[in-house]
Amino acid sequence: MSDELKGHYEKIISLLGEDVTRDGLLDTPKRAAKAMQFLTAGYNLSLDDVVNGAIFESDTDEMVVVQDIEFYSLCEHHVLPFIGRCHIAYLPDNKVLGLSKFARIVDMYARRLQIQEGLTKQIAEAVQQVTNAKGVGVIMEGKHMCMMMRGVQKQNSSMVTSVMLGDLRDSQATRDEFLRLIGK
Template identity: 70%
Template sequence: MTDCYTHIIESTGEKVTRAGLKDTPKRAAKAFEFMTRGYHQNLDDVINGALFPSDANEMVIVKDIELYSLCEHHLLPFIGKCHVAYIPDGKVLGLSKVARIVDMYARRLQIQETLVAQIANTIESVTGANGVAVIIEAKHMCMMMRGVEKQNSVMKTSAMLGSFRDNQATRNEFLSLINC
């Protein structure tokens, strides 16, 4: 990957031997590896046994989970927050695991529409919840730094499964609790 970054930098007309760029290909490769570390994670390791029996059957919400991802079309970041809710059915997931699931999928080359569905489907399959809701709000550098250059645009996507899809009152409660 370092050699690829060397080629990219040289393609701009720069010289990687310049003092400020001397170690940039190595640093860029290391950064890109970090930003795509979700490919080297698996769900079992992320959950790490933190699924617990519970009689809870009311909505569980984790809101404002920050996320950082890379647009698969331009390799530019999109940055935002994710709100996750589920209605337990005999099992609850360790609190930090919700954020770790978000990170695992966000740290892959991605589009937001797919990301929101991956998170919701995973929470549902892991917990067996009666319903799962996920909303992502993000700013996309591919729209802000290039192309139409719209600095204040925010993309919102949602995935509603089970009772969040089937029951308007449940969906409304979730939306009001996250102030969306």
């Protein structure tokens, strides 16, 4: 863990008016620095690291859907969490991706300072890149603490973003199949 990062947290806590030497805060700068490193660990990964060769030949050409992948990210505007679910569909073209790799791709990009719109696009483009699929669709549903805890303070608000590539973009019937399979 970076002593520099820990020092910055000590400074922030002090600037907020707290005493960093008080019992409950003694290890807080260290814990906060460690948590931030974990929450932004996606910067230390590449798509090749995450996929790790788990692309397999297959004669499957029907839609594959992985839904309800939980994600946790930090908004790049306020460094507050946004959390939710990600649904991914793709139309294989002689290659399928190992199931766990979808969650790993989502985590890699989510564990960076983000906006949900960019996160959705990054995931779709990554799945397209590694599978060379005929089509890829990603839908993300998120709840943003920057809108719930501060600002307008709307507790029940959520955001839905989508990116459709290839056949999922070009064919309404294919897009409708994806939406039907995830119950939307």
